[in-house]
Each structure stands twice: as C-alpha cells, then as structure tokens.
Amino acid sequence: MPPPPPKKPTPSARQMEAHGAPRLDAEVREKIHLEILRRTGAYRTDDHFLLPSGHHAREFIDQVLVTAEPGFAEGLGAVIAKHFAEWPADVVLSTGPGASILAHCVARALPSRPVLFYANKGVQGPQRRVRLPDEFARFVRRGTKVLIVEDLITTGETIKLLIQMVGEAGGTVVGIGCLWQRNSKIDLPMAVFSLVTRDFPTYDPSACPLCRAGRSLNVEFARAAPPIEEPLEVSRPRSRRDRR
Numbered sequence: 001m002p003p004p005p006p007k008k009p010t011p012s013a014r015q016m017e018a019h020g021a022p023r024l025d026a027e028v029r030e031k032i033h034l035e036i037l038r039r040t041g042a043y044r045t046d047d048h049f050l051l052p053s054g055h056h057a058r059e060f061i062d063q064v065l066v067t068a069e070p071g072f073a074e075g076l077g078a079v080i081a082k083h084f085a086e087w088p089a090d091v092v093l094s095t096g097p098g099a100s101i102l103a104h105c106v107a108r109a110l111p112s113r114p115v116l117f118y119a120n121k122g123v124q125g126p127q128r129r130v131r132l133p134d135e136f137a138r139f140v141r142r143g144t145k146v147l148i149v150e151d152l153i154t155t156g157e158t159i160k161l162l163i164q165m166v167g168e169a170g171g172t173v174v175g176i177g178c179l180w181q182r183n184s185k186i187d188l189p190m191a192v193f194s195l196v197t198r199d200f201p202t203y204d205p206s207a208c209p210l211c212r213a214g215r216s217l218n219v220e221f222a223r224a225a226p227p228i229e230e231p232l233e234v235s236r237p238r239s240r241r242d243r244r
C-alpha cells in the first residue's frame, strides 16, 4: 500500500492573501477575532448603548477588557507577532500605556526578541501630543527597525506622529499592528495589519433608530471617564459598584 500523501501545511493568512485567495478568508479570520473579543467581554453587540460621547450605538468595544484576560491577550498578541515575524523588529513601540499590554504580548511572541517602549499621548489645547521616553533615543539609531502596536485605531493621527518621531530618531517603522481599526480609510504611509477592521455607526440621540424602535437604553458605559488618548467612544466602564 502506498504511503498516504504528505499533509499540506496550512498556508498562513498572509500567504493566502499573497496568492489572491478570496476576500472570504479575511472575513472568516475577522469573524474568529471578533468572537475572541466577544469572549473577553470587550466586544458587545445587539444592544442600545449610551456612549461616553453622548451618542447611541448598537455595538461597543471596551479597550480595557480586551487585555483583561492574560491568556486572550497573549493569543491576540501572538497573531500580530506571527504576521510580522518576517520583518524582524528591534523595538516594539506601543502608542500609549493603554496598548502596552498588547504590545508586550506581541514583543514576547516575536522571534527577533525586540525591546518594548511605550509612548505617552494626550491632547494639549487643539494639539495632539505624543511623547517618547528619553530611553527610546538610546535604543533607536540609524537602521533600527520599529514595529508600532496600537489597540484601537480611529484617526491614525497618533501613529502618524510616531512614524515621524521614529524617523527623526533615525529608525525605520517596519509595520503597524493593531487589534481593531475603526476606519478603513486611514491615511497612513503604510498598511495596517489589524485583527478586526470594522466601524460601527453611532447615532445622535435625536436620529437614533434604536430609540425610534423603543429599545431601552443601556447606560453601563455612559458615565465612563472621557477618553484622553483618542477621541473615541471607547473608555473604561464604570466600576461594578457604580452600576445599578
């Protein structure tokens, strides 16, 4: 009896994309990632949320819960690391403290054993500000390869500033990895690898179809502290004690 044919290795998602695999594969992957986020409790849907901004929405993504469960955070970080394994990074740069747990998981899973730094961001008047730690300049020289990691991208403005700052330090950004890209039409000098690319509509209360349908409003996230890192309807939820 002839030996069974060798099992074909499963091609990576990126290999499949490179060979023009149908868009369906990307959609399937995204569904898997969404399901993982749903299990962390970070992704909520089929409800009528009052967002911290005052808008209403059917869906909500809570960036704190995304990394609350270490096992899930490590798994998500490993998916991003796997994508970038072919472009060895010397430094992983988190866009802020909020994304640094995910960035740590990415750095830990990367075979190139990069070091990890996180930026600090905020808004000063009309100006968006990003600050890198002083140590960053000691690790980044001409030719240093930097992978930027973000949890949620809405405008991409922080990343744009960071790319510029890495360039000024002499380094080169080799990639941008993120968990959730809320806007597919972001103007960045390079492609973003995101586990989920999905924007969901938010409504002004006066024009909200969920209000019109008479659905009761979920105010669980409404009194969250206003986000300071990004102009998002994404922030920490109220503490359990505050919930009624």
Ligand SMILES: [Zn+2]
Pocket (backbone or CB within 6 Å): 048, 056, 057, 203, 205, 208, 209, 210, 211, 212
């Ligand atoms: Zn509504």
